[in-house]
Structures are given as structure tokens and as C-alpha cells.
Amino acid sequence: xxxxxxxxxxRRIGSSTIAVVTLGLVxxxxxxxxxxxxxxxxxxxxxxxxxxxxxxxxxxTGQTTVPPSTGLExxxxxxxxxxxxxxxxxxxxxxxxxxxxGSAGSVEVGLTALGLDWDAVGDVILTHRxxxxxxxxxxxxxxxxxxxxxxxxxxxxxxxxxxxxxGVGDGDxxxxxxxxETPGHTPGHIAVWDSIGGALFAGxxxxxxxPGELAGPNPGFTSDMASAIESVQKMAALDVSAIYVGHGEPxxxxxxxxxxxxxxxL
Numbered sequence: 001x002x003x004x005x006x007x008x009x010x011r012r013i014g015s016s017t018i019a020v021v022t023l024g025l026v027x028x029x030x031x032x033x034x035x036x037x038x039x040x041x042x043x044x045x046x047x048x049x050x051x052x053x054x055x056x057x058x059x060x061t062g063q064t065t066v067p068p069s070t071g072l073e074x075x076x077x078x079x080x081x082x083x084x085x086x087x088x089x090x091x092x093x094x095x096x097x098x099x100x101x102g103s104a105g106s107v108e109v110g111l112t113a114l115g116l117d118w119d120a121v122g123d124v125i126l127t128h129r130x131x132x133x134x135x136x137x138x139x140x141x142x143x144x145x146x147x148x149x150x151x152x153x154x155x156x157x158x159x160x161x162x163x164x165x166x167g168v169g170d171g172d173x174x175x176x177x178x179x180x181e182t183p184g185h186t187p188g189h190i191a192v193w194d195s196i197g198g199a200l201f202a203g204x205x206x207x208x209x210x211p212g213e214l215a216g217p218n219p220g221f222t223s224d225m226a227s228a229i230e231s232v233q234k235m236a237a238l239d240v241s242a243i244y245v246g247h248g249e250p251x252x253x254x255x256x257x258x259x260x261x262x263x264x265x266l
Contacts, residue, residue, distance in 0.1 A: 081247050082132045085201055086110045087175065094123035094175040095140060095147075096192055096201050097133040097246065104139035118144040123175045126165075127203025128189040129155040133246065138162050150174055152181065152188030177201075182235065184228025185217050191235060198241030200255075205231050206262075208248015214258040215248070216266055229266045236263035 085096040086107065093116050095107060111117055121144035126134050129151065141147055141162055151159055153167030168190065172179040180191040182205040192201040205228065209215035217228040236259045243251040243259065251258060 083244065083246055084133070085244060086114065087177065088114045088116060088120070089176065091116070091120055092122055092175070093120045094125060094177070095121060095144075096125045097127055097203065098124065098136040098140050100132050101135040101139075103136040104143055107136070107140060108143070119146065121147045123147060124149045125168075125174055125177075125179075125190075125192055126151040126155070126159065127191065127201070127205075127246065128152065128186040129158040130186065130204070133203065134159050150179075152183075152186075152190040154183070155186055155188030180235065180238070182228075182231035184224050184226075184231045185222045187223065189231070191231075193238055193240070195239070198239055198255075199244065200235065200238060200240045200242070201244045202235065202246070204246045205235065206243060206245050206259075208245050208251065211249045212251065212253060214243060214245075214251050214255070214262055216262055218247075232259075232266055233263045236260050 082099060083097070084099045084103065084107065087094045087096060093111065093114065098104075099106070108118070111120065121140075124137065124140055124144070124147050126137065126149065134151075137149065137159070138161065141149055149161055149163065149165040150168045151165050153169055156165055156167050159165060168174065168179045169181045170179065174192075176194075178193045178195050180193050182189050182191045182202070185204045189203060189205055191203060191205055193199070204221070205217055207215045207218060216232055217225070219225050222228045240256050240259060243255045245251070
């Protein structure tokens with residue numbers, strides 16, 4: 001794994017509206033080393049800057065509108081109980097998580113919906129090492145040869161990749177989005193936060209309960225529940241407008257209040 005500076009400069013960084021496409025897949029089973037991963041929904045300090053350049057089952061689409069003040073548009077492609085995300089700004093895109101093996105075709109569908117193709121993908125950010133979140137990494141990095149891959153430093157050695165991944169944590173930014181270390185579900189779990197619009201991509205550090213309701217990490221699939229609770233409390237200090245989880249529906253109403261209440265209850 002090559003040594004990198006905590007600040008790597010992004011080839012593509014802009015400032016206008018971000019559109020997000022979510023892809024869902026079947027629930028988690030195990031990571032590449034056989035470690036159990038998350039199943040169906042159970043239920044600060046933030047980062048500074050890292051800035052690099054940034055086929056499966058047919059998807060169904062559904063539009064979710066985030067409060068207008070965030071400047072975000074969200075289109076959700078549902079394939080099951082796990083979600084991945086495409087975040088687009090101008091003519092550039094980042095993929096957050098890659099779903100189970102065989103999901104690259106659905107990512108391509110999402111790119112097309114945004115008027116983009118694989119050449120637009122400069123960054124692939126993995127929230128953690130479990131197989132339902134990294135399963136299509138090789139296919140995606142092969143189809144987007146200009147992209148760099150990122151994951152939490154403590155999860156790097158459990159992720160198979162065709163190219164070296166960049167370890168990231170607090171103090172780093174990818175594609176203009178801040179990385180927040182949220183260990184517990186796995187040792188190197190990270191969340192991704194848009195400090196301007198307020199969108200939080202929480203991976204499996206949070207889950208969706210009933211539609212529109214936020215829940216905590218699933219204890220049955222979390223390696224260190226005490227750390228996971230601390231991570232929920234850390235995220236509650238962020239200014240969030242919407243929360244996108246790996247398992248469950250996005251939280252787009254009262255997201256900050258729900259997160260604060262959840263953190264206080266744990």
C-alpha cells in the first residue's frame with residue numbers, strides 16, 4: 001500500500017448541485033474473509049481534506065427529494081436491502097459502496113440516469129469491508145480505470161482490489177465530501193458527509209427501521225458495539241439534513257433530530 005499525504009488533490013472538484021443515485025441489493029452475508037456482515041435493518045468533530053481525482057439485477061427507480069436548502073437531488077435504484085450511491089457534481093461522479101458481486105451493471109444504469117458514463121467516475125469510496133459493500137469493487141474499478149478507491153485504514157487489509165486503495169479517516173476529504181471515522185460495525189468503518197448540503201452517507205454505522213425512521217447499528221453484525229455507539233454519538237454532532245444508510249430507506253425528514261434522539265438513547 002503506497003504512502004500518501006493526508007491531502008491528495010482532487011482532479012475533479014466543483015461547487016454546484018449534487019445528485020445522488022442509490023442502489024440497493026440483497027442483504028449482507030459475509031465479507032471477503034468470511035466475517036459476518038450486516039443483515040436486514042435492525043433496528044465531532046468532522047474531517048478536513050483529502051482530494052484525489054476523483055450487471056446484475058435490474059433496478060427499479062424512485063425519486064426522493066431532500067429539503068430544497070440542501071441543494072441535493074436523490075434518485076434511488078432499489079435492488080434489495082443494501083444500498084450503494086453515486087454522487088455527481090457537474091460532469092464528475094463518485095461511487096459510495098459497490099454492492100454485492102454483479103452490481104456494476106446497475107451502477108452503470110445509475111450513471112446513465114445522471115447523463116454520465118464510467119469516464120466520469122473518479123472516486124470509489126467504501127464505507128467498510130463487508131462483501132455486500134465491496135463485492136463489485138473490481139468490476140467497477142475495471143470499468144472506471146481513472147478512478148481511485150478509498151476505504152478506512154483499518155479495513156484495507158480485508159478488501160480485495162485490482163489497484164491499491166487509499167486509506168482514509170478523520171481529516172480527509174474525497175470528492176469534496178468529508179470522511180468521518182465511525183468504527184464499531186467494522187474496525188475501519190467510515191461515514192461520508194457533505195458539510196455544505198448536510199447529506200450523511202452512514203454505511204452500516206446506522207440503519208433504517210420503519211420507513212422514515214432511523215435505527216442504530218445491528219448488534220448481531222457489529223464487531224464492537226461500544227465503539228459503534230460512540231460513532232453514533234459522534235455523527236450526532238454533525239449538521240445533517242438527510243441520512244443515507246446501507247440497509248433501509250433514506251431519512252429525509254427530521255434527520256438531525258432523529259439522529260440526536262438515537263444517540264441519546266444508546
